Amino acid sequence: MNFDFSEEQIQLREALVRLLDRGYEFDKRKQIVGSESGMSREIWQQLAELGVLSMALPEAHGGAGGNAVDTLVIMEALGRRIVVEPYLPCIVLGAGLVARAGSDAQRARLLPRVAAGQHLLALAHDEADTRYELASVATRARADGGDYLLDGKKTVVLGGGAADTLIVSARAAGEPGDPAGVSLFLVDATAPGVTRHGYATHDGQRAADITLAGLRVGGDALLGPAGGGTALVEHAIEHGIAALCAEALGVMSVLVDLTSSYVKTRKQFGVAIGTFQVLQHRLADMLMRVEQARSMAYLLATTVDSDDAALRRRVTAAAKTVIDQAGRFVGQQAIQLHGGIGVTHEAPVSHYFKRLTLIGLTFGDADHHLARYSDLMARDG
């Protein structure tokens, strides 16, 4: 048993932190968020050159063969700067899926370009009625000769506006809610039949609603086994949740730092408000929540690569519950302890709060995951 990060992981983190300290100050981030594309290709290129994009990809395709602990190191550092570039949708979800499920040809075609920062992926899975139930896919895939015809509407596709290739889930058999019958397809995002409506999310990131109308893809677009899409998406979302937990750690750590610094300098009644015990204890509670969240992020990062699907499911639900409950408390209290300045656009704390709030709504909120854990506990003891 050990909680140590490897030499390589420590070096990677230091290099990434240096890069972001230099190139991702708060004002720079504001410019990026306000730009038309909502991401900086320059930063993305730098992340590629540093090996951040390729870290967890297979060595045979330009990657470093890393695991979820490497992703944790990266996501925590990205969280500390609330980086808006699409690491989660493109690398963790998209490239992770291609690496796990893709044929050699698919991997060779996509992964080296993704690792080089020249190609973006996104997972187009959720639909209007999905909420957090992964099997409720209504998008249809009709076999037509050796091809497929895809029809349906995908909502809130993270990074979907900028993506070059979409991974689309579609149903060839069964009804929404049935885990069987769903397959994944690699879709050129600019193909005729694909319409994208891109928009910003409240945390300054980007997403898109995507309509597929009679979209024809070849048989070689099928990613993973026909009908095996739900299990693949579930595992991808588990990796996504592990990454979000790590990102939330970075976000929460900064919020505790910002808030404890603020109460040391803000004076009322002639003294720093940090001398008030009621605020000291609130901050102590925030810090304890972060440490419990850290434990769960570590536990999930060391579990999510496991072949034991039941274990993964349970730890994922537990971790997201703890992280979201902690995130809600830490975020709300950080704003509260900042007082009026905390609810302004000018204060960094409000931007960290927004990211944390949206993490809590992504891939299932605390209520969803607690209920899920509770059901698994009822079944397995």
Add this chain to the structure above:
Amino acid sequence: MDLRYTADEQRFRTEVRSFLDAHLPAELSAKVLGGKHLTRDDFLSWHRALHQRGWSTPNWPNEFGGPGWNAVQQHIFDEECAGAGAPPLLPFGIRMVAPVIMAFGSHAQQERFLPRIRSGEHWWCQGYSEPGSGSDLASLRMRAERRGDVYVCNGQKTWTTLAQYADWIFCLVRTAPDRRPQQGISFLLIDMKTPGVTVRPILTLDGDAEVNEVWFEDVEVPIENRVGEENQGWTYAKYLLGHERTGNAGVGTCKRWLQALKRIAATQRAGGRPLIDDPRFRDRVAQVEIELMALEVTNLRVIAMELANQAPGPEASILKVQGSDIQQELTELTMHALGPHALPYQPAALEAGYAGPLAGPAWAVPVTGRYLNHRKASIYAGSNEIQRNIIAKHMLGL
């Protein structure tokens, strides 16, 4: 990073488990698991069984006759013992006074006391709190006046756990009343049989007599029973408190209580189905199981820090607060799982061998008392408010 136990650690777990299988008497573990009262003899017989195997002082280094286990091994040992229903090893001798004697005691004190703590010959209790000195421990007033080669002690200690069984008590006493509170305290080892020592039980809200007042009236303590320097006792006291807090997560015991809660919730019926199938109740069980999962990893992180020779720091305060919160939530949920069966107060049925009439199922008997009793968990060993002060000061710089 790898949170799995190594092959060596798993082998060690197997070794502990085989020992428990072979040497923990079934009737003793039945008492522990059934929440019965443990007698002095119950504690001591188990202590002696461990002593025979060389395991009665799991936290001690080899040089003082301990097994020399690292922090992970100690954790595995604690977890296995708790899971099997072994009587707890009381901390007062092994984990509290012994580390102080090892670090600050004279060679003669080490020779005299440590082997007797190990064998169980000396049962120790803790003389820290006083009626006017709880969280503000440094304000303590028990006096020790030097007269020739003895200290004459007068005063009162309180909340002294199991003092009624103890042979010795370690006390913080005031030896220099004119100095600042922290600078006039000494650390004395006092034989409970000395004339002038009186133990009076304090009944707690569950009807139990686990804690006591200990009164000292002109009690003469030889000077050689002072640990370390005169008036330096506060340093030793803080050293001891650091050791006390690391043991307070109670993960192993909480796991056992959680399993018991699930069993009870599966047998109790609510609205025509087992209570555990009521989503509202089951979600509360799920919530505490998840929090316990996080606490276990946090505990392991602190253990890993100890393993890397980083002294247990303020992180131990997190374990204390979270651990006591979870203990209290588990005892409360178990009580609620019983519903009306939680009402009967049946102290006689807590004694082993009770064969009289019972209201409700036997396993319901200790549940409410345990809830009532564990309100103490957020108060003792540095109240959770004091722990938050420590976190705010030492981890946040406030």
